[in-house]
Amino acid sequence: MMNSRFFVPLSCVIIFSALVGIGFIIPQWAMFLATMALAKGLVALGIVILMRAGLVSFGQGLYFCIGAYVSGLMANWTGITDIILLSILGILVSVILATVCAKLLSGYRGIFFAMLTLSLSMILYGALSKMSMIGGTDGLNVSAPTFLGFAPEGRALGFSLYFYTCLVSVIAGGFIRVYFNSERGLTALAIRDNELRVEYLGSSVKSAISAGYIMAAAVGGLGGVIAGLAIGHVDPEYAYWTTSGEFVFVAILSGFFSITAVFASSIVLEIVRSFSNLYFPNTWQLVLGVFLLIVILLLPNGLGSLFNKLRRRGDSE
Amino acid sequence: MDLLAVILVDGLIYGAWLFIVSVGLTLTFGVLNILNMAHGGLYAIGAYTTATAVGIYFANGGDAFPLGSYAVMVFAALLVAVVLGPLLERGLLRHFYDRDHVVIVLVTYGIFLILEDVMKLIWGVTPLFVSEPYSLLGNVEMGPLFYVTYDFLVIGVAIVAGLIVWYVLNRTRQGKVVLAVIHDREMSRTMGVNVNKVFMVSFMAGVFLAALGGALTAPMISVSPGISVNVIILAFAVVIIGGLGSIEGAAIGALFVGIARAASVHMLPAAELFIIYLVMAAVLVFRPEGLFPKTEARKI
Amino acid sequence: MSTPEPPGGNPDDIVLQAKNLNKAFGAVTAAKDVNVAVPRGAVWSLIGSNGAGKTTFVNMVTGYLRPDSGTILFNDKNITGMEPRKITRLGISRSFQIPQLCAELTALDNMLVSLGSANEQASFFRSAHSADSVASATEMLERFRIVDYRHRTMAELPAGVRKLLDIAMAITGDPQVLLLDEPTSGVAAEEKYPLMDLVMEALEGANVTVMFVEHDMDIVARYSQRVLAFYDGQIIANDTPDHVMQDESVRRFVTGGAAATAGGASC
Numbered sequence A: 001m002m003n004s005r006f007f008v009p010l011s012c013v014i015i016f017s018a019l020v021g022i023g024f025i026i027p028q029w030a031m032f033l034a035t036m037a038l039a040k041g042l043v044a045l046g047i048v049i050l051m052r053a054g055l056v057s058f059g060q061g062l063y064f065c066i067g068a069y070v071s072g073l074m075a076n077w078t079g080i081t082d083i084i085l086l087s088i089l090g091i092l093v094s095v096i097l098a099t100v101c102a103k104l105l106s107g108y109r110g111i112f113f114a115m116l117t118l119s120l121s122m123i124l125y126g127a128l129s130k131m132s133m134i135g136g137t138d139g140l141n142v143s144a145p146t147f148l149g150f151a152p153e154g155r156a157l158g159f160s161l162y163f164y165t166c167l168v169s170v171i172a173g174g175f176i177r178v179y180f181n182s183e184r185g186l187t188a189l190a191i192r193d194n195e196l197r198v199e200y201l202g203s204s205v206k207s208a209i210s211a212g213y214i215m216a217a218a219v220g221g222l223g224g225v226i227a228g229l230a231i232g233h234v235d236p237e238y239a240y241w242t243t244s245g246e247f248v249f250v251a252i253l254s255g256f257f258s259i260t261a262v263f264a265s266s267i268v269l270e271i272v273r274s275f276s277n278l279y280f281p282n283t284w285q286l287v288l289g290v291f292l293l294i295v296i297l298l299l300p301n302g303l304g305s306l307f308n309k310l311r312r313r314g315d316s317e
Numbered sequence B: 001m002d003l004l005a006v007i008l009v010d011g012l013i014y015g016a017w018l019f020i021v022s023v024g025l026t027l028t029f030g031v032l033n034i035l036n037m038a039h040g041g042l043y044a045i046g047a048y049t050t051a052t053a054v055g056i057y058f059a060n061g062g063d064a065f066p067l068g069s070y071a072v073m074v075f076a077a078l079l080v081a082v083v084l085g086p087l088l089e090r091g092l093l094r095h096f097y098d099r100d101h102v103v104i105v106l107v108t109y110g111i112f113l114i115l116e117d118v119m120k121l122i123w124g125v126t127p128l129f130v131s132e133p134y135s136l137l138g139n140v141e142m143g144p145l146f147y148v149t150y151d152f153l154v155i156g157v158a159i160v161a162g163l164i165v166w167y168v169l170n171r172t173r174q175g176k177v178v179l180a181v182i183h184d185r186e187m188s189r190t191m192g193v194n195v196n197k198v199f200m201v202s203f204m205a206g207v208f209l210a211a212l213g214g215a216l217t218a219p220m221i222s223v224s225p226g227i228s229v230n231v232i233i234l235a236f237a238v239v240i241i242g243g244l245g246s247i248e249g250a251a252i253g254a255l256f257v258g259i260a261r262a263a264s265v266h267m268l269p270a271a272e273l274f275i276i277y278l279v280m281a282a283v284l285v286f287r288p289e290g291l292f293p294k295t296e297a298r299k300i
Numbered sequence C: 001m002s003t004p005e006p007p008g009g010n011p012d013d014i015v016l017q018a019k020n021l022n023k024a025f026g027a028v029t030a031a032k033d034v035n036v037a038v039p040r041g042a043v044w045s046l047i048g049s050n051g052a053g054k055t056t057f058v059n060m061v062t063g064y065l066r067p068d069s070g071t072i073l074f075n076d077k078n079i080t081g082m083e084p085r086k087i088t089r090l091g092i093s094r095s096f097q098i099p100q101l102c103a104e105l106t107a108l109d110n111m112l113v114s115l116g117s118a119n120e121q122a123s124f125f126r127s128a129h130s131a132d133s134v135a136s137a138t139e140m141l142e143r144f145r146i147v148d149y150r151h152r153t154m155a156e157l158p159a160g161v162r163k164l165l166d167i168a169m170a171i172t173g174d175p176q177v178l179l180l181d182e183p184t185s186g187v188a189a190e191e192k193y194p195l196m197d198l199v200m201e202a203l204e205g206a207n208v209t210v211m212f213v214e215h216d217m218d219i220v221a222r223y224s225q226r227v228l229a230f231y232d233g234q235i236i237a238n239d240t241p242d243h244v245m246q247d248e249s250v251r252r253f254v255t256g257g258a259a260a261t262a263g264g265a266s267c
């Protein structure tokens, strides 16, 4: 299906061009919505990486929060506002922390993994809430980003951010697609099915899970940096478990077959959220819950399976 | 009274409360193998129903016999169990038993989300207060400190609830059937056990315990949206610490967390918000499947 | 590559040695004073009724279980209690009584997983379905005559095919020692010989030491040079098939009486 080595880069270019094209026509609020959806999609993508190895992290808010705080604190403390530098720093901090956490987490499965990831993120939430020097529960404001020296304002700022987000999302998505198709990517699927066999084939399940977790942290941190900059504010809620719950929601909605589906699901969720906020402000969670049940019932493998079916139909193979 | 004693008493009270709000969760997991995220929602509905029912009770001459409000609380919890238990188990969960473990957790997460808003639709968003049952029993003086007697009632209820669950499971015929189902679902089915019925009744018992937790808590707090969110995570932590499906584990886990929290409140207030997660992480580091893990069948 | 070996392996070149292995599960003794020295290139079989401790032996050698006491040496290196992954890497592979496959993957993907794992430098970038990998995986499936099933997932495979795939996956790492746990169980009677033939064919020339658990005495006699008879965790006989079948205690505890019903030794 994807045996051509050009398939991934080519799809990336097409999707990126389409996204940027859309950016020229949609209104500013929609652009903000899309930016947020892509940023959160990046975090959810991390969960999808882990889902392929049979694990669900209920604590990706940890890295989302760290990314966002990095962008806020860096501007305050060092004056760094360049979005690329901030992204790199956010990813770096996340990856370092994840490398440490992975040592602990890679020995856990199922609900224990989920709850431990959740605890880690809640510990950060608790700690940040009590740290009044960096805003406590109020959090802090994040200055607007600059782009390699270019400091846009107003609509230009929104568009630059959107452009940047599309770019990094597509790049990250492309890399992760390559990983999914790779030998290690296949091993992850095998672990989900039969961990014992994988060990008996001589592969380390723990190191595969650690690798997945670290990748997930990297995209999580990146998503956090962007979200912090887009909203212009960050608070401990980023690490609260309900935030992580939404990422899990997106991952479940998309399934683990298609990366495009992850971002699509994230966009769907943001749209549903905006509309419910507008029309049924008190029943947003109700809508979400019903939606989740319907997806689980009708699309057991997520939206991605739908994408795959369509694609297979289009394929000649 | 020295600090240690204060911590112990506070820890015991808090631990007892934790046990009540989590024992239903571990029971449901033990029997049905479902980690019920809607547990927190059921707890909140128990609290709301109690707030309404006790309110009605006192509005209709309950003052003449205020202790009757305790019966009303239990009745409210029962009502929640009888209505929602079969509805959720028969109506929804049943369809997912053959699906992946994680899927069922997500189904209950969906139920949790739905219940959140259903509560807002029924009871609105303004907080409800029913403090009468809380102050009814007066205070107890312990050294220089006063404790509300109701807090000790909570300890009593925790002990009684724990004992009843233990007794029913281990000393009655029906309990033995449930244990058989826990041990081997398929085998029990072939032996003629009505597994569906065991599931429904056990789930109802779990809902009742969740709602009872809410009912007991309602007089101590302002009943408002959001109370479920905290409880679900607390209950999860307790149950994970204890070992999924273990009643004794839940009791010890609750005590652990209760005392750890009391200690942190008195000695390290900054850690109060996350002490439970620290305890959970610490326990899991040393006991990867909690204090009383389920024994696994051999694989190869 | 393979120096000509005397049948039964070179007695001076011991590849695998177990010394005084003991293992108990509560009151059950699954291994008691197990002592074995297997020459390189030998093909041995393990017999014994259900619960005799055959799988436990395989599990201890491959690191799934740590013996309560005793030592396991592989090429004179102590491997007692090592993780299965490391033991596999050293050169001991196994198959399973109940095939351990990746249920949601196709037969080809299962094969690709083993090929990817056999290669220590499994890549995050190189496609798992590169033409090369697919070719070698397909070739492996062809060797076991199951290539027609390559696009099926495990639920759609007949028991015999699953068994073969399980064994094929164990062989991909080019092991020095191969432990097969009941390779022919669950396989139709008339397919047992072809299955064993395929396995032996696939191993030809590689000087692999094989130990297989088997209930069918005809297969034992035909394919193995030596038999270990297990009873109650102990090895009660360790000899050529002919001798073992004559052995008084083996007849009593393994091939006759109870074992006939348990393992189908008479069919």
Ligand SMILES: Nc1ncnc2c1ncn2[C@@H]1O[C@H](COP(=O)(O)OP(=O)(O)O)[C@@H](O)[C@H]1O
Binding pocket: B298, B299, C025, C028, C029, C030, C048, C049, C050, C051, C052, C053, C054, C055, C056, C057, C230
């Ligand atoms: N992981 C285990 N836990 C408990 N008992 C076990 C385990 N593995 C094996 N046993 C017990 O050890 C004995 C030997 O089992 P096994 O080695 O599987 O026998 P065989 O393969 O010869 O049929 C049996 O009584 C079995 O029940």
Ligand SMILES: [Mg+2]
Binding pocket: C051, C054, C055, C056, C097
């Ligand atoms: Mg066996």
